[in-house]
Amino acid sequence: MNDDQNPQRAGDGYKCLACGYNISGLALGERCPECGSEVKQFASPGAQTSGKAITSMVLGIISIVTCMGYGIVGLPCGIIAVIFAKKARLAIQAGSAPASSQGMATAGKVCGWIGIVLNSLMLAYLVVIIFVLILGAAGAAATP
Numbered sequence: 001m002n003d004d005q006n007p008q009r010a011g012d013g014y015k016c017l018a019c020g021y022n023i024s025g026l027a028l029g030e031r032c033p034e035c036g037s038e039v040k041q042f043a044s045p046g047a048q049t050s051g052k053a054i055t056s057m058v059l060g061i062i063s064i065v066t067c068m069g070y071g072i073v074g075l076p077c078g079i080i081a082v083i084f085a086k087k088a089r090l091a092i093q094a095g096s097a098p099a100s101s102q103g104m105a106t107a108g109k110v111c112g113w114i115g116i117v118l119n120s121l122m123l124a125y126l127v128v129i130i131f132v133l134i135l136g137a138a139g140a141a142a143t144p
């Protein structure tokens with residue numbers, strides 16, 4: 001009746017453990033079209049996620065969360081998040097990182113830029129406050 005007794009098939013982004021070839025759609029026991037080794041186990045696509053994309057997204061979020069710290073922590077985090085997002089995108093284009101990481105890299109880039117803007121505003125605010133305090137102190141000193 002049903003020959004296809006629900007064999008475990010590799011989903012999108014799964015790779016051959018032997019050679020890393022994309023084997024999505026293959027079932028356990030079938031042979032990898034690239035290296036010919038029997039597929040005994042799938043490499044999890046989760047483990048294949050680009051570290052750069054993850055770093056970018058995490059730093060982007062940290063950048064936004066820490067924007068109340070006057071940009072001291074958030075600004076560098078935001079800049080690094082944008083840099084890592086770019087590195088991740090280049091790695092994906094070069095084929096050394098899975099395309100599934102693109103969404104995370106984009107999120108990192110967007111969060112990073114939001115973080116840079118928020119932190120720059122906070123940093124500018126801090127500079128203005130310091131300026132006003134200095135001017136106020138100078139004004140007070142000048143007053144007899």
Ligand SMILES: [Zn+2]
Nearest residue numbers: 016019032035
């Ligand atoms: Zn293979």
